[in-house]
Amino acid sequence: xxxxxxxxxxxxxxxxxxxxxxxxxxxxxxxxxxxxxxxxxxxxxxxxxxxxxxxxxxxxxxxxxxxxxxxxxxxxxxxxxxxxxxxxxxxxxxxxxxxxxxxxxxxxxxxxxxxxxxxxxxxxxxxxxxxxxxxxxxxxxxxxxxxxxxxxxxxxxxxxxxxxxxxxxxxxxxxxxxxxxxxxxxxxxxxxxxxxxxxx
Amino acid sequence: xxxxxxxxxxxxxxxxxxxxxxxxxxxxxxxxxxxxxxxxxxxxxxxxxxxxxxxxxxxxxxxxxxxxxxxxxxxxxxxxxxxxxxxxxxxxxxxxxxxxxxxxxxxxxxxxxxxxxxxxxxxxxxxxxxxxxxxxxxxxxxxxxxxxxxxxxxxxxxxxxxxxxxxxxxxxxxxxxxxxxxxxxxxxxxxxxxxxxxxxxxxxxxxxxxxxxxxxxxxxxxxxxxxxxxxxxxxxxxxxxxxxxxxxxxxxxxxxxxxxxxxxxx
Numbered sequence: 001x002x003x004x005x006x007x008x009x010x011x012x013x014x015x016x017x018x019x020x021x022x023x024x025x026x027x028x029x030x031x032x033x034x035x036x037x038x039x040x041x042x043x044x045x046x047x048x049x050x051x052x053x054x055x056x057x058x059x060x061x062x063x064x065x066x067x068x069x070x071x072x073x074x075x076x077x078x079x080x081x082x083x084x085x086x087x088x089x090x091x092x093x094x095x096x097x098x099x100x101x102x103x104x105x106x107x108x109x110x111x112x113x114x115x116x117x118x119x120x121x122x123x124x125x126x127x128x129x130x131x132x133x134x135x136x137x138x139x140x141x142x143x144x145x146x147x148x149x150x151x152x153x154x155x156x157x158x159x160x161x162x163x164x165x166x167x168x169x170x171x172x173x174x175x176x177x178x179x180x181x182x183x184x185x186x187x188x189x190x191x192x193x194x195x196x197x198x199x200x
Numbered sequence: 201x202x203x204x205x206x207x208x209x210x211x212x213x214x215x216x217x218x219x220x221x222x223x224x225x226x227x228x229x230x231x232x233x234x235x236x237x238x239x240x241x242x243x244x245x246x247x248x249x250x251x252x253x254x255x256x257x258x259x260x261x262x263x264x265x266x267x268x269x270x271x272x273x274x275x276x277x278x279x280x281x282x283x284x285x286x287x288x289x290x291x292x293x294x295x296x297x298x299x300x301x302x303x304x305x306x307x308x309x310x311x312x313x314x315x316x317x318x319x320x321x322x323x324x325x326x327x328x329x330x331x332x333x334x335x336x337x338x339x340x341x342x343x344x345x346x347x348x349x350x351x352x353x354x355x356x357x358x359x360x361x362x363x364x365x366x367x368x369x370x371x372x373x374x375x376x377x378x379x380x381x382x383x384x385x386x387x388x389x390x391x392x393x394x395x396x397x398x399x400x401x402x403x404x405x406x407x408x409x410x411x412x413x414x415x416x417x418x419x420x421x422x423x424x425x426x427x428x429x430x431x432x433x434x435x436x437x438x439x440x441x442x443x444x445x446x447x448x449x450x451x452x453x454x455x456x457x458x459x460x461x462x463x464x465x466x
Contacts, residue, residue, distance in 0.1 A: 015224070070417075071212055072211030072212070072414050073413075073414040076414075076415050076418065077411075077413075078413070080415075080421055080422065081411070081412075084404065084421070084422075084423060120418060161330050179412075180408075180412060182404070182405075182408060182411060182412070183404040183405060183411060183422070183423075184403070184404040185403060187403070191368070
């Protein structure tokens with residue numbers, strides 16, 4: 001019995017020295033103040049099939065991004081950064097991750113164009129499109145700002161949310177990655193995200 | 201209107217952009233050389249050298265290369281090559297007579313120019329600038345503002361002057377014989393291998409600025425861009441210095457031949 005306080009002390013110290021949650025700083029993304037549920041919306045893939053985001057990605061690590069193919073800066077840089085890392089994954093690692101891109105410019109981004117554009121980065125990226133109303137409903141469901149059109153020399157540009165939302169296999173979003181996240185940061189974080197939430 | 205090329209983060213376009221600061225800088229250098237260096241009365245060869253150097257300087261700083269330098273690491277490397285390796289020897293050869301005659305012997309400037317011709321000092325000075333100005337944090341910070349970009353460009357020009365001074369200086373400052381000048385230039389190509397190798401073999405892009413800048417062409421990804429920049433530093437930069445070595449060699453061989461001819465005459 002006299003050993004009990006010593007054992008308790010060791011256990012207490014061991015617990016204190018255990019790593020904190022990875023969300024507390026080991027990841028480059030910005031932890032969300034409260035976890036949010038994986039959104040539910042239905043859009044069409046680049047081949048025209050219906051894609052129920054909530055159902056099709058349930059239980060999987062999912063990266064969700066809203067953008068458009070004519071975007072001159074944020075979208076290509078973000079998709080390129082993620083693709084540089086995912087293209088180096090083993091096929092087994094790659095299968096544990098979904099990257100979903102929803103166009104915020106469905107009027108100009110035809111399914112074929114969207115598919116070609118995403119294929120330039122990673123052929124496994126999932127492109128989704130739909131009516132303006134359906135895309136806006138998807139943005140609302142994901143809790144991001146609604147994309148808006150602003151006139152420019154080429155007709156119009158689309159201002160849209162620039163963060164990549166991460167949904168974990170517990171079907172919650174805990175963290176988001178702002179524009180400016182570097183390839184080296186994705187390379188460090190994606191394996192951690194897979195490890196943490198897929199339990200491998 | 202922007203006065204100096206820097207990274208703006210705006211989408212790339214081939215539309216021409218004006219950089220009055222660049223024009224003013226080049227005009228000040230040309231006017232200064234004309235007045236102080238008395239280029240108007242200089243032999244045509246000297247004026248030609250200076251004109252080539254000034255044209256290279258202008259091309260490195262102005263649209264489109266200067267503008268591209270805010271988007272692509274490869275263009276940034278091209279600017280480095282032109283400012284630090286190509287332009288300075290031409291500018292110095294153009295002003296060589298003026299330096300020889302205008303700088304008073306024994307004065308402060310004369311002593312400084314003599315010290316700068318020491319190959320060890322030139323080696324250290326050039327390579328220190330080369331390494332520091334290719335450090336990612338330095339590039340990311342300086343290229344983000346016009347003032348920083350200006351400082352970087354001028355620093356590269358100064359580094360080029362340091363690199364070439366032991367070879368292009370008037371005879372009274374030179375400390376190296378032609379064979380040693382060739383050896384000196386060859387040794388100067390070695391340290392650039394370090395930043396070049398980092399750019400080529402890094403797993404991910406080193407410069408945040410060029411990784412996240414708007415793309416100039418979809419096929420030129422940040423990784424390719426960095427690799428091209430690294431390769432340019434060696435594949436383009438080294439041969440330019442080898443041309444300098446060849447020029448020193450042929451001048452030396454010509455001088456030896458003339459000396460032999462003169463000695464063989466009765």
